Amino acid sequence: MKVGKNRSKNVFGGIFLDQRQRRAMIAKIFDENTITTQDQILKILNELGVNVTQATISRDMKALNIVKMSTDDGKTVYKQLKVQTKKNYEKLYSEIYENVLGLQTIQFINLIKTSANLGYANILAARLDDLEIPEIAGTLAGNDTIVVFSKNNEDAKYVYDLIYEHMDDSLK
Incomplete structure (x- = not known):
């Protein structure tokens, strides 16, 4: 350089x-x-x-x-972290802390368990999609569960770490 x-x-x-x-x-x-x-x-x-x-x-x-x-x-x-804005990530972190109850990785897939309040999984999945995080290939959401697909295991680990870091400590 x-x-x-x-x-x-x-x-x-x-x-x-x-x-x-x-x-x-x-x-x-x-x-x-x-x-x-x-x-x-x-x-x-x-x-x-x-x-x-x-x-x-x-x-x-x-x-x-x-x-x-x-x-x-x-x-x-x-x-x-490639971010649209810091404010959008701060909102994501707050929502993870308040609503994510569990997290599990299976190879290149993360399963996120959320509170069932108002179908929160759909809201969080939409936020993850909107942020266009490169390590997330796509999401599927039900009422209280989100499936987050990554291209490979390393990207899935990155997503896991991102979410886990912002979960309520009492749930870890």
């Missing part, structure tokens, strides 16, 4: 990027690499001549919706 001529050097000799430029660079790094630690992203940025602190990286990752996820082989990696 090349750093353009229009970026000035900071006092530490590295390249100065404003927040927007730095976050765009971080997002691109996550798209092109498998990142397992925040130190790894710091090292890549330093190799590119960008000097930032661990605290700045943490804030940028939170703003970019980059979260820890488990792979099928048990390794932890960071992945960026």
